[in-house]
Amino acid sequence: MSPIGVQLQIEDGHVVINNGIVEVTISNPEGIVTGIRYNGLDNVLEILNNESDRGYWDVVWSALDGSGKTGLFEVIKGTSFKVIAESEELVEISFSRPWDPSLKGKLAPLNIDKRFILVRGCSGFYTYAIYEHLGSQEWQAFSLAETRVAFKLRKDKFHYMAVSDDRRRYMPLPDDRSPGRGQPLAYPEAVLLADPVEPEFKGEVDDKYQYTCENRNLMVHGWISNDPPTGFWQITPSDEFRTGGPLKQNLCSHVGPTCLAVFVGAHYAGDDLVPKFGQGEAWKKVFGPVFIYLNSVMDGEDPLTLWDDAKTQMMIEVKSWPYSFPASEDFPKSNQRGNICGKLLVRDRFVQDNDMPTNGAYVGLAQPGEVGSWQRECKDYQFWTKTDENGVFSITNIRTGNYNIYAWVPGFIGDYRNDDAITITAGCDINVGTLVYEPPRSGPTLWDIGIPDRSAAEFFVPDPNPQYVNKLFLDQPQNNFRQYGLWEQYGELYPEGDLIFTIGDSDYSKDWFYAQVPRRKKDKSYEGTTWQIKFKLENVQQTATYTLRIALAGASLAELQVRVNDRNKVRPLFTTGLIGRDNAIPRHGIHGLYWLYTVEVLGSLLVKEEEGDNIFYFTQPRSQSPFQAIMYDYIRLEGPKSDVPN
Structure with missing residues (x-):
């Protein structure tokens, strides 16, 4: 462990958490990350930006009460700061923003509690948030088109981006997209680089959508600076809090240099993936924690190897899920969750006389609904895995509640859903036995x-x-x-x-x-x-x-x-x-x-x-x-x- 314990410093207008490896400065009481000091860089975030435009949680929401308030973008700004836990091993701090009817039409009708955690010896920090819409008639109906965490990095330092092994490169500058240098194409996100600062990018198209990822592959992405050799990575160790299941596609990193963790979004789905809440509908959800990881190499070493290290760290975070250290009672620990296992076979007598083991089929738990409804489910939690070559599957660390089992099998059309809901309780280990999927079929x-x-x-x-x-x-x-x-x-x-x-x-x-x-x-x-x-x-x-x-x-x-x-x-x-x-x-x-x-x-x-x-x-x-x-x-x-x- 690091010989330096975690330190918390509360100042006028800012809170600073430091463990000797990374120092994070957060505005008080807004809860905006204004500075991250690491590896000799006073701030890895864009110092040219306003402090509220560096590291923040945001929402896009619309009122559903006929008021005409639609597509409202809001950076979540806390009004109250609180120390949740403080020791040499860990500091957890909270920046909360309550809602009441006097704020109707001004702010998204949600109580939002943003949390930040710094752990001793850890090269990075964690963030998560609890969103709540109360079951009171005073709480207006609304829809939540998007919520995410965004980080804007220094454009003079971070030029190399990696979102997957086959999508990583030195990137154009944000200035290259500006009028005079960039020519907008059929929609504003796509720009032809006509006169970029670096001539090597001339004639290329830059479009943030070229770097989107499916949830199943969106676990680590970020940026590398060559001077000093530094990596900034966003690691999402679990999909449970993201909407739409494994195939839902989300933005991640793109020219800015921008690094995102998207939890709710309509991209590649449309309005079906925009959760809608009725007046007085009770709802609560925890988004995250996600891990902001920083790494570095010694002088003389190749900075691009930081991507490989980030992938290794991602696997460490996945194995640590669910984290034991978040203090919120709304984030259940491993012993408060349950597990299921079973086997999935597919039955198609026009293909084979016997039931066939599935290999690489997706099996998941989501809220009870119609066949295939998981891909449009956007309010609660989902838990997914893949079958092995024998069709065996195991899903661990499931939040308590009632779920349907859903599945689909590559190579076969349609969706499987078990007819009976599964009730997950703390500590349960449920063997659902052999499930048989009969894909739609009428003839040869x-x-x-x-x-x-x-x-x-x-x-x-x-x-x-x-x-x-x-x-x-x-x-x-x-x-x-x-x-x-x-x-x-x-x-x-x-x-x-x-x-x-x-x-x-x-x-x-x-x-x-x-x-x-x-x-x-x-x-x-x-x-x-x-x-x-x-x-x-x-x-x-x-x-x-x-x-x-x-x-x-x-x-x-x-x-x-x-x-x-x-x-x-x-x-x-x-x-x-x-x-x-x-x-x-x-x-x-x-x-x-x-x-x-x-x-x-x-x-x-x-x-x-x-x-x-x-x-x-x-x-x-x-x-x-x-x-x-x-x-x-x-x-x-x-x-x-x-x-x-x-």
Whole structure:
């Protein structure tokens, strides 16, 4: 342990906590982190910024009482300071902001208690917060579009960013995005660097959405300074307090240099992931703790190795979860939580006669709800794991309460949910035994397109327009979808007619565009598109019913209409209606929220091989914007229901 114990110094306007490794200065009573001293740097935060714009918790909220107060951004500023715990081993301090009806319309209707913890010998500090909406009729209805912790680092020092092994690089400066140096593109977050300070970045696109991560991969990210060699990292050791489950995508680090911990956000999902609270609805949630980790290397050593050290520290934090040291009774310790285990099999008699062990399936606990409701759940806690090669799973350290077990299996469509709620109590160890998921299936597979994995990544993603590149991704085919402007290339590939995919001849990795987007016309307006799937059937049972399964990886203010063998039929056989607000395409996502549809096709609508081709027409007619579009996950045509084996 460090020979220096943790010290707390309370001054007029500021509180300072110091353990001899890192010193953190926080405004009193607001609870804004104004300074972090480390490794010879008086402050790693941006000293050119106002003190309230360096390290802070914030919310974006809207009133739901008809007052018209919407999209309000608020940096959370405490009104009361309190020492929670003080010893040489640990200091925990609180900056709280109560709400009362006199603040209606001015502040988000939440009691918020922000906590900061410094531990002896620790190269960093922890922060968490307790949010509460009281069950009193005086507490107005509202929605919470976003809440997060943000840190603005010194732009003269922190130039190298890492969010994953394949997304780390020296970054442009924030000045490069300013008018005169940067040219805004189709939306303000995307800027073409026309005259950057560093010529090497000229002609690149900078867009913070190119660096977003799914929750399951968003555990450590941050920045490195070469002089002095210093790393600043945000480590999230658990997903339990983040909304939307493992696949929810969030912002993390981006040009600023900015480092975020996002807990609630609508990105890549839309309004479905904005929690809404009724008047007097009681709610309380703990966000965090997250760990702000600082590291350094000796002179002469490569500063970029700090990323590897940060990943090692992340694993240490994960193994330490749930932390034993937070003082709040609202953050239960390990012995106050419960565990479950079991095995998940998948049953599809058209694939295999026996139940199959799942490998890498996602199994989780979330609030009781409908099948698949976990991906839109945004008020409470979720707990997820993956099955091993035998389908065995174990979820530990679950908060007490009632949950459904949810799951999905890569390689199979749809979602599993157990019918009976599971009650987790302190110290429980529940073996739920063998769970069997029967994915939707009516008949044998006649043909399919894609891989059922909730992503459009396996389809054709074009190379970027050379005028709009991020050089980081040029030799990374797995990240090609993150390049700017790919949606415009559909119209270049299909300037007149639309995509035609022929079963047996076409290759979905080359011939199925990653997104069904509107086509740009010569007058720069857009028009809807109709894709065709051509296929032959050796025999057709005229009186039988065939089943078309359509799994979508995302949708944004779009509609999918399906017609069979008559593209001009006024009424489609099936339509989704207007769906989706994930906006994943301009934000360089390869998926948003998952949608699954079943379309029954009467045999009388189909023709057998000697009579010619069958054609499914998939129309996306909405075209007010280039981003009104659909991304497909997987499409399958099943034979008649009568063919289901015993």
